Amino acid sequence: MILEAAVLNIRPGQEKKFEEAFSKAQKIISSISGYVSHELQRCIETSNRYILLVNWNTIEDHTVGFRQSEEYQEWRRLLHHFYDPFPEVEHYKHVFKS
DSSP, X not given: OEEEEEEEEBOTTOHHHHHHHHHHHHHHHTTSTTEEEEXXXXXXXXXXXXEEXXXXXXXXXXXXXXXXXXXXXXXXXXXXXXXXXXXXXXXXXXXXXX
């Protein structure tokens, strides 16, 4: 399993609208083949910062299956205008787990 991690800095004052849009967008990502699970958490210290964690079966499920899909265009339309700056996305694999 692969973990996708993205720190999302949202334009100040847009947090509520972002959360509403994400509520719709999460249905898109969860319908993609190879998707396992996701969570969105809001930072306590910086209220316009979130972290998105998505588990995929393989990295290609994210980079090809999702990012190159028609559904990704709707994801972009719903969410990308909230980001400032655009997030860096990284992928991780398990080393240790308790």
